[in-house]
Amino acid sequence: MANRDRGDRILTDWNLVFDALADPSRRYVLEYLHDRSVPVSVWELAIALAVRTTDRPPNQVDIQVVEQAETGIVHVHLPKLEAANLVKSNGETLELTDHAETLPLFTPAYRGIVRPLESEERSDWEP
Template identity: 45%
Template structure:
Protein backbone atom coordinates (compact mmCIF):
# COMPACT_ATOMS: atom_id res chain seq x y z
CA UNK A 1 0.00 0.00 0.00
CA UNK A 2 2.91 2.37 0.60
CA UNK A 3 3.78 2.06 -3.11
CA UNK A 4 0.33 3.37 -3.97
CA UNK A 5 0.74 6.30 -1.57
CA UNK A 6 4.14 7.00 -3.09
CA UNK A 7 2.65 6.96 -6.59
CA UNK A 8 -0.17 9.25 -5.56
CA UNK A 9 2.22 11.75 -4.00
CA UNK A 10 2.94 12.89 -7.55
CA UNK A 11 0.52 15.56 -8.74
CA UNK A 12 0.70 14.54 -12.40
CA UNK A 13 -0.30 10.97 -11.56
CA UNK A 14 -3.21 12.25 -9.47
CA UNK A 15 -4.32 14.36 -12.43
CA UNK A 16 -4.10 11.32 -14.70
CA UNK A 17 -6.32 9.28 -12.39
CA UNK A 18 -8.74 12.16 -11.97
CA UNK A 19 -9.05 12.61 -15.74
CA UNK A 20 -9.50 8.87 -16.28
CA UNK A 21 -12.20 8.70 -13.61
CA UNK A 22 -14.45 10.76 -15.87
CA UNK A 23 -14.14 8.32 -18.78
CA UNK A 24 -15.96 5.06 -19.43
CA UNK A 25 -13.75 3.82 -22.27
CA UNK A 26 -9.98 3.74 -22.85
CA UNK A 27 -8.49 7.16 -23.53
CA UNK A 28 -5.96 8.09 -26.18
CA UNK A 29 -2.68 9.04 -24.48
CA UNK A 30 -2.34 12.17 -26.63
CA UNK A 31 -5.77 13.32 -25.46
CA UNK A 32 -4.87 12.52 -21.85
CA UNK A 33 -1.60 14.44 -22.20
CA UNK A 34 -3.50 17.48 -23.44
CA UNK A 35 -5.99 17.23 -20.55
CA UNK A 36 -3.21 16.96 -17.96
CA UNK A 37 -1.14 19.74 -19.55
CA UNK A 38 -4.17 22.02 -19.64
CA UNK A 39 -4.80 21.41 -15.93
CA UNK A 40 -1.15 22.12 -15.15
CA UNK A 41 -1.19 25.43 -17.02
CA UNK A 42 -4.69 26.61 -16.09
CA UNK A 43 -3.33 29.79 -14.51
CA UNK A 44 -1.40 30.87 -17.63
CA UNK A 45 -3.10 33.62 -19.62
CA UNK A 46 -1.95 32.27 -23.00
CA UNK A 47 -3.17 28.72 -22.54
CA UNK A 48 -1.18 25.52 -22.88
CA UNK A 49 1.95 25.61 -25.04
CA UNK A 50 2.37 22.70 -27.47
CA UNK A 51 5.83 22.03 -26.01
CA UNK A 52 4.28 21.42 -22.61
CA UNK A 53 1.77 18.95 -24.05
CA UNK A 54 4.65 17.11 -25.74
CA UNK A 55 6.63 17.02 -22.49
CA UNK A 56 3.61 15.69 -20.58
CA UNK A 57 3.00 13.03 -23.25
CA UNK A 58 6.61 11.87 -23.01
CA UNK A 59 6.53 11.70 -19.21
CA UNK A 60 3.23 9.81 -19.26
CA UNK A 61 4.59 7.26 -21.72
CA UNK A 62 7.96 6.69 -20.05
CA UNK A 63 7.27 7.25 -16.34
CA UNK A 64 3.76 7.77 -15.04
CA UNK A 65 1.61 5.29 -16.97
CA UNK A 66 4.06 2.39 -16.50
CA UNK A 67 4.18 3.11 -12.75
CA UNK A 68 0.38 3.25 -12.48
CA UNK A 69 0.17 0.05 -14.54
CA UNK A 70 2.66 -1.75 -12.28
CA UNK A 71 0.49 -0.82 -9.29
CA UNK A 72 -2.65 -2.18 -10.98
CA UNK A 73 -4.38 1.20 -11.12
CA UNK A 74 -4.56 1.53 -14.92
CA UNK A 75 -4.23 -0.60 -18.02
CA UNK A 76 -1.83 1.01 -20.47
CA UNK A 77 -1.38 -0.24 -24.03
CA UNK A 78 1.73 1.51 -25.38
CA UNK A 79 1.21 0.05 -28.86
CA UNK A 80 -2.35 1.36 -29.18
CA UNK A 81 -1.44 4.49 -27.15
CA UNK A 82 -4.50 4.05 -24.92
CA UNK A 83 -5.00 3.93 -21.17
CA UNK A 84 -7.94 2.87 -19.04
CA UNK A 85 -8.57 3.12 -15.32
CA UNK A 86 -9.21 -0.23 -13.63
CA UNK A 87 -9.98 0.94 -10.08
CA UNK A 88 -12.51 3.17 -8.39
CA UNK A 89 -10.49 6.37 -8.51
CA UNK A 90 -12.59 8.14 -5.89
CA UNK A 91 -11.70 5.51 -3.28
CA UNK A 92 -8.02 5.59 -4.26
CA UNK A 93 -7.76 9.39 -4.14
CA UNK A 94 -9.79 9.72 -0.93
Protein backbone atom coordinates in the same frame (compact mmCIF):
# COMPACT_ATOMS: atom_id res chain seq x y z
CA MET B 1 6.01 -18.65 6.61
CA ALA B 2 3.42 -18.48 3.82
CA ASN B 3 1.41 -15.86 5.69
CA ARG B 4 4.45 -13.64 6.06
CA ASP B 5 5.20 -13.87 2.33
CA ARG B 6 1.59 -12.95 1.60
CA GLY B 7 1.77 -10.03 4.05
CA ASP B 8 5.00 -8.76 2.54
CA ARG B 9 3.43 -8.90 -0.92
CA ILE B 10 0.37 -6.99 0.27
CA LEU B 11 2.59 -4.40 1.96
CA THR B 12 4.60 -4.03 -1.24
CA ASP B 13 1.39 -3.58 -3.23
CA TRP B 14 0.24 -0.78 -0.92
CA ASN B 15 3.67 0.82 -1.11
CA LEU B 16 3.32 0.91 -4.89
CA VAL B 17 -0.16 2.44 -4.60
CA PHE B 18 1.06 5.08 -2.16
CA ASP B 19 4.05 5.82 -4.40
CA ALA B 20 1.70 6.24 -7.37
CA LEU B 21 -0.58 8.54 -5.39
CA ALA B 22 2.29 10.67 -4.09
CA ASP B 23 2.42 12.82 -7.23
CA PRO B 24 -0.39 15.31 -8.02
CA SER B 25 -0.07 14.66 -11.76
CA ARG B 26 -0.65 10.94 -11.24
CA ARG B 27 -3.65 11.68 -9.03
CA TYR B 28 -4.97 13.90 -11.80
CA VAL B 29 -4.46 11.08 -14.34
CA LEU B 30 -6.52 8.77 -12.12
CA GLU B 31 -9.24 11.39 -11.72
CA TYR B 32 -9.30 12.08 -15.46
CA LEU B 33 -9.56 8.39 -16.34
CA HIS B 34 -12.21 7.83 -13.67
CA ASP B 35 -14.36 10.60 -15.15
CA ARG B 36 -14.30 8.98 -18.62
CA SER B 37 -16.35 5.96 -19.63
CA VAL B 38 -14.02 4.99 -22.49
CA PRO B 39 -10.26 4.50 -22.75
CA VAL B 40 -8.29 7.70 -23.33
CA SER B 41 -5.37 8.23 -25.69
CA VAL B 42 -2.05 9.28 -24.21
CA TRP B 43 -2.17 12.42 -26.37
CA GLU B 44 -5.62 13.40 -25.04
CA LEU B 45 -4.38 12.88 -21.51
CA ALA B 46 -1.24 14.93 -22.26
CA ILE B 47 -3.39 17.81 -23.49
CA ALA B 48 -5.56 17.63 -20.36
CA LEU B 49 -2.49 17.57 -18.12
CA ALA B 50 -0.92 20.50 -20.00
CA VAL B 51 -4.17 22.47 -19.69
CA ARG B 52 -4.24 21.77 -15.97
CA THR B 53 -0.59 22.70 -15.53
CA THR B 54 -0.72 25.95 -17.51
CA ASP B 55 -4.30 26.92 -16.64
CA ARG B 56 -4.92 27.81 -20.30
CA PRO B 57 -7.55 26.59 -22.76
CA PRO B 58 -6.45 23.65 -24.96
CA ASN B 59 -6.07 25.83 -28.06
CA GLN B 60 -3.68 28.18 -26.20
CA VAL B 61 -1.33 25.57 -24.74
CA ASP B 62 2.05 25.46 -26.45
CA ILE B 63 2.65 22.17 -28.30
CA GLN B 64 5.99 21.76 -26.49
CA VAL B 65 4.16 21.76 -23.14
CA VAL B 66 1.84 19.02 -24.42
CA GLU B 67 4.81 17.02 -25.72
CA GLN B 68 6.57 17.38 -22.34
CA ALA B 69 3.40 16.20 -20.59
CA GLU B 70 3.20 13.23 -22.97
CA THR B 71 6.83 12.32 -22.24
CA GLY B 72 6.16 12.53 -18.50
CA ILE B 73 3.09 10.35 -18.81
CA VAL B 74 4.83 7.68 -20.87
CA HIS B 75 8.16 7.56 -19.05
CA VAL B 76 7.35 8.54 -15.46
CA HIS B 77 3.68 8.43 -14.52
CA LEU B 78 2.43 5.45 -16.51
CA PRO B 79 5.12 3.04 -15.25
CA LYS B 80 4.30 3.90 -11.62
CA LEU B 81 0.55 3.68 -12.17
CA GLU B 82 0.93 0.36 -13.99
CA ALA B 83 3.27 -1.00 -11.30
CA ALA B 84 0.56 -0.23 -8.73
CA ASN B 85 -2.01 -1.95 -10.99
CA LEU B 86 -4.09 1.25 -11.18
CA VAL B 87 -3.91 1.87 -14.94
CA LYS B 88 -3.60 -0.39 -17.94
CA SER B 89 -2.41 0.55 -21.39
CA ASN B 90 -2.50 -1.15 -24.76
CA GLY B 91 0.14 1.22 -26.13
CA GLU B 92 -2.46 3.56 -27.65
CA THR B 93 -4.97 4.15 -24.87
CA LEU B 94 -5.18 4.16 -21.09
CA GLU B 95 -7.90 3.17 -18.68
CA LEU B 96 -8.31 2.36 -15.02
CA THR B 97 -7.90 -1.25 -14.01
CA ASP B 98 -10.64 -3.15 -12.22
CA HIS B 99 -8.30 -3.13 -9.22
CA ALA B 100 -8.24 0.69 -9.19
CA GLU B 101 -12.02 0.77 -9.27
CA THR B 102 -12.19 -1.49 -6.19
CA LEU B 103 -9.91 0.73 -4.09
CA PRO B 104 -11.59 3.47 -2.06
CA LEU B 105 -9.91 6.20 -4.13
CA PHE B 106 -13.06 7.56 -5.70
CA THR B 107 -15.64 7.12 -2.96
CA PRO B 108 -17.04 10.22 -1.24
CA ALA B 109 -15.42 9.28 2.07
CA TYR B 110 -11.99 9.20 0.41
CA ARG B 111 -12.58 12.02 -2.05
CA GLY B 112 -9.52 13.91 -0.87
CA ILE B 113 -7.12 11.13 -1.90
CA VAL B 114 -7.45 11.55 -5.65
CA ARG B 115 -9.61 14.65 -5.94
CA PRO B 116 -8.45 17.15 -3.31
CA LEU B 117 -11.06 19.19 -1.51
CA GLU B 118 -11.60 22.69 -2.78
CA SER B 119 -10.29 25.36 -0.44
CA GLU B 120 -13.79 26.44 0.64
CA GLU B 121 -14.66 22.83 1.48
CA ARG B 122 -11.64 22.23 3.73
CA SER B 123 -12.27 21.67 7.39
CA ASP B 124 -11.29 24.21 10.05
CA TRP B 125 -8.37 22.16 11.40
CA GLU B 126 -6.27 22.45 8.23
CA PRO B 127 -3.61 25.19 8.15
